[in-house]
Amino acid sequence: MNGYSVFCVSDHTGVTVESVAKSVLAQFPHLEFSLITLPFVDSAEKVREAAARILDTPRPLVFSSLTDPQLRAILGEAGIQPFDIFDLVAPAVGAALGQTATPSGGRTHGMAPDYEARMDAVNFALNLDDGLNPERLGQADLILVGVSRVGKTPTALYLALQYGLRVANYPLTPDDLEQDDLPACLQAHLSRLRGLTLAAERLAAIRQARYPDSRYASLEQCRMELGAAETFFKRHALPVVDTTRMSVEEIAARLRQS
């Protein structure tokens, strides 16, 4: 057993420190580790509990984003030397700015200013999911189009939750794909359309998991649908993202760029 237990200690959600820990540890490809996030460690008592848990674990590695110097001191007193995001990054930034960091000074706790926008965007994505309420497509920031099970809904929801974008999604059904061109309700908003596509083998596997041995899940049907959709995308020179080997984060970041 040569694995490490990697603790991510945060006085907040731990999302940032967890994300840094994962990125940095990916640069040590031979390392085996399990990740344990300790969020909301925001009092002396909770830091002591965290420290006890860490000290009780063989081979711990500790990443921390605690902002309060007093809380950080408690870890130090317990003999724990974390990789501290702020210690490691903030001094370089302060030097460049000619200012000293104010730990916990401007911490953005509480509701983000764009919270409302993001919640509205989630409702929008749900109301315009899967071709619902096409008369509202004009209100969308982006409209994702593609065949069934290509990843439209999760992508629309991620863009809403992460970036507050109002994203509709519209499925191209076999009926749509037999027509000469995209449905009229989509052609009215060409500049906001984004195509999603996928390798046919992958789409078939995804559909297969839901409807085994159906025509819908056959490789032939998937190829036909994807080919017809791509013909429409090309005709209108739509930006297209191939989601085959991408995470939802990557798909979303590429769509924001396009």
Add this chain to the structure above:
Amino acid sequence: MNGYSVFCVSDHTGVTVESVAKSVLAQFPHLEFSLITLPFVDSAEKVREAAARILDTPRPLVFSSLTDPQLRAILGEAGIQPFDIFDLVAPAVGAALGQTATPSGGRTHGMAPDYEARMDAVNFALNLDDGLNPERLGQADLILVGVSRVGKTPTALYLALQYGLRVANYPLTPDDLEQDDLPACLQAHLSRLRGLTLAAERLAAIRQARYPDSRYASLEQCRMELGAAETFFKRHALPVVDTTRMSVEEIAARLRQS
């Protein structure tokens, strides 16, 4: 004009470097800045384009998470000295491990291993949204309960997208709240129930935005519903999260802990 333009340069989505930049800059509360993320800067040409854009901007601050040493060198040759997440954090980790970081070595590009689980979780959250398909509640990791517009759906979707948890949500309607106890379908899964609540004033404002001057949006009605829901939560000692001043990330992190 004393604001800075903060560039986050990444060869991937930029989510990690953006999140570090925001956290660190929050420690300089007097600083005004606008954030520009440059994702997928993954070729020499793209780095040169990014460098040109940065050099063309007054008062730039640059955070980077480029992993390829050759790409990083191009920034340096252009006279740009970024705050580099890996440069600043990886050496400390390497020293502790007695190993040297392999830049870009173990980069976890492409589909995350848990991609399928997260997509399944999103579909689950949609299928069990707002009390749908209660016969499947037994398959949920968590079941969020609360009155209308308390934040159940976005929270369930966030837990699915971020953590791959299968989260159902069930609305307590005025009819439910007039009964003696929680609906029977919920009582069958008490250990998985989590209550969401909210300040009555805040709930009234949220409902007011959708149905102005309705009884549904009145402060009195909101108080009555929240009070009745909390009585149920207390009777069964359910973990409860008050979402009044929380972001969806915070709510999700607290629910994971509870």
